[in-house]
Amino acid sequence: MRPIVTQLPSAQDLSDQILHHLTHTQGRGPEFATIFDWRLAISYTIRDQIVTPWMRNHRTSRNQGLKRVYYLSMEFLIGRILGDAIINLGLDQQMDAALDILDLDKQAILGDEPDAALGNGGLGRLAACFMESLSTLGVPAYGYGIRYEHGLFRQRFEGGQQVEAPEDWLNQPHPWEFVRVDYSYEIGFKGHVETVDGRTVWHPGESVIARAYDTPVVGWKGRWANTLRLWGAQPTNLFDLHRFNSGDHAEAAKPEALARTLSRVLYPDDTTDSGKELRLKQEYFLTAAALQDILRRYMDEHGDDLTGLPDKVAIQLNDTHPAIAGPELIRLLMDEHGYGFPEALQIARATLNYTNHTLLPEALERWSTWLMGRVLPRHLQIIEMIDAEHRTSTRRPGHVGILKDDQVLMGELAFIMANKVNGVSALHTDLVRSTVFYDLNKLHGEKIVNETNGVAPRRWLRMSNPPLAKLLDATIGTEWTGDLDQLRLLEPHATDPAFLDALHAAKRQNKVALSQGLLADLGLKADPDALFDVQVKRMHEYKRQLLNILETIALWHRIHESPNGDWTPRLKIFGGKAAPGYWLAKSVIHLINDVAATINKDPVTAKYLQIAYPPNYNVSMAEKLIPAADLSEQISTAGKEASGTGNMKFTMNGALTIGTLDGANVEIRELVGPENFFLFGLTAEEAAAEKAKPGHARAAIEKSENMKIALQLIAEGRFGRAESYFSVLDRTWNDDPFLVASDFDAYFDSQRQVDAAYRDTRDWDRMAVLNIARSGYFSSDRTIRGYMADIWHVEPAPGL
Ligand code: B1N
Secondary structure, three states: OOOOOOOOOOHHHHHHHHHHHHHHOOOOOOOOOOHHHHHHHHHHHHHHHHHHHHHHHHHHHHHOOOOEEEEEOOOEEEEOOHHHHHHHOOOHHHHHHHHHHHOOOHHHHHHOOOOEEEOOOHHHHHHHHHHHHHHHOOOOEEEEEEOOOEOOOEEEEEOOEEEEEOOOHHHOOOOOOEEEEEEEEEEEEOOEEEEEOOEEEEEOOEEEEEEEEEEEEEOHHHOOEEEEEEEEEEEOOOOOHHHHHOOOHHHHOHHHHHHHHHOOEOOOOOOOOOOOHHHHHHHHHHHHHHHHHHHHHHHHHHOOOHHHHHHHEEEEEEOOOOOOHHHHHHHHHHHHOOOOHHHHHHHHHHHEEEEOOOOOHHHOOEEEHHHHHHHOHHHHHHHHHHHHHHHHHOOOOOOOOOEEOOEEEHHHHHHHHOOEEEEOOHHHHHHHHHOOOHHHHHHOOOOEEEOOOOEOHHHHHHHOOHHHHHHHHHHHOOHHHOOHHHHHHHHHHHHOHHHHHHHHHHHHHHHHHHHHHHHHHHOOOOOOOOEEEEEEOOOOHHHOHHHHHHHHHHHHHHHHHOOOOOOOOEEEEEEOOOOOOOHHHHHHHHHHHHHHHHHHOOOOOOOOEEEEOOOOOOHHHHHHHHHHOOEEEEOOOOOOOOOOOHHHHHHHOOOEEEEOOOOOHHHHHHHHOHHHOEEOOOOHHHHHHHHHOOOHHHHHHHHOHHHHHHHHHHHOOOOOOHHHHHHHHHHHHHOOOOOHHHHHHHHHHHHHHHHHHHHOHHHHHHHHHHHHHOOHHHEHHHHHHHHHHHHHOOOOOOOO
16 A cells, blocks of 8 residues: 655645635635634634545545444544644644734634533543544544534533533534435334234334434544544424415424434433433434444445455444344344344344443343333344343343343343443453353353553643643653553653653643633632642542542541641542432532532631532543643542543543542552552442441441541531531431442541642652553553454554
């Protein structure tokens, strides 16, 4: 293959093209252009550059008949696109110069882009990092998702409480997508099934059109770009003119309303299986559209014989949300293409793979057979066939299966239909084997593999942390961006005072920038030399933001007891949204805000302790907070956090971790060295045993002076009416399922070790260097290579 020669445009070229798009695409002269006009003109200019590697992908993949990866996910949490695309194309310097020529403010332009928030948290963000790494590695791949008109809700606080508002990122033109009216598929629901001449025919009772919207995702150095194809729902017949003309305007619009609801909102919950008909329809909508698209492309390229499908197609199911892919693929093979059940089953099983992201029982999807039978009658029949075949072939009738107590267990379905099943960290994979899928693992021991999560270093280091990126470039060269293991080259610098000073200065620069933001947004005056202690993630009991705020209260009390003590100044930063119906998580938000309001205005402790909880945590906020963090809070109850990916981002950006032996924390600690990690708390095994003890909460609280004080101060109403958080207090005393009390003292003591360590600036910075230097493993490039070798059996395109 010809070597890839990419002629980068100069600053002058870029500025000319921006002006061209401003005039000819936006239809505005420079003297009238708003920041929005400029951002669109710049985005189109950058998009033009992505089209070259994108076309290269299409041609190479098709002409050479390459195997492709298809990543099916209900969530893609991409965030902003422009800054990342500029970096990946290697155009940052030219763009800076172009913006100088045009006299534009880069930060303002980048900040004008709304976040594409088509996800809840880690699962959706992982999908976005994977898309970027697939392009960086030059693997032919498509991401398939839903083009939600409203992404995750916006959060604000009123009286300290979370208030949700709809998010409408698509209210303005989205410059990154290409609509493909020619790729539209009809998706059916409901109706009935009939057998005609031995062939089964499903007659759906309603249907919608899935229309493709493509966003190119460009990899590092702009050598390859894959497609994120998001489906938008359209009504099958746009408009009932007859009805409209007869005056029934509302009735005429009904099919349209019905269709649109399908791709209207993202379910804002990553903790419970919602059990809603609309959710099941959304899952099927995504999956059915993706599978039709995949089969069409395969047959275009390789002809009608679908037995070769697994050689050219690897499908990854991001959790069970698209697990209806198993029955749907079998249905297409049998009912549309005439294969028998055994053959269809075999083809589907060789093509599909499933990633498990959680073992929390409340998040494991299950649908009543009644609902499944009503919405997808043919699929329920096929599920029964898969279940029966599995019971027979494993000779375990009545043992393990997909159908249980009139429910369809989607985890079991995904497992049984998958060629490989993977967990997302070493610990989590062990728990997948030994708990939820214990029986299935015994039957299919070879199926389960581990692929520890990772994050994209382009976005999460080079783009979001320019001071550190610059220092790395100057110290170890620039190759780390595409080969994160090269961060190892930093290790010898851990004892170099000049380097440590430079690292400290880079971190401080980020802290100063964040402090300015906090002052502007919250009116909080932060001290950039205080320890910045950050916990950002979805609000959930198992993540234990409550443990953190209770420790803060206890510390506040101790400072009051000896206000002239030698305390280490700290800024506690929280960020995160609670699912709108998750009352307990919402009252923890309320508590944190009330505690912040009290503590932040206390003149006695002001020097030592402050709390910031900026509202509406999202990808863009993470990009500001993580580079400014000294301490990363990863304090989930052991055994509950499947992996975590924020933990990796903090480590890469030179924060030290205070954490439990949970998820990928275990691997982070091993790699950075136990002496460079603040470990506390029960292990997964100990936690399970502790939880089984009756009265564990009360017993632990009685033993802990500090915990008692914290609870006491809340109950006294020191932060607001105690009734506001009654449910939290009650649950902590009487149930405490996530063992806040049992881990409290260990956490408090560990925090005091953090205090002491932070006072030795040199040594702290040395530990920070070692954290960065040893974080290369957590690049999503490494993760994707693992999926390629163990699960997909694909290679990068030749020459990449
Ligand atoms: O997936 C991330 C992990 O790093 C996190 O530890 C894990 O909590 C997260 C239902 C979920 N697990 N399950 C979900 C999301 C949406 C939904 O509707 C469950 N998210 C995770 C990446 O592996």
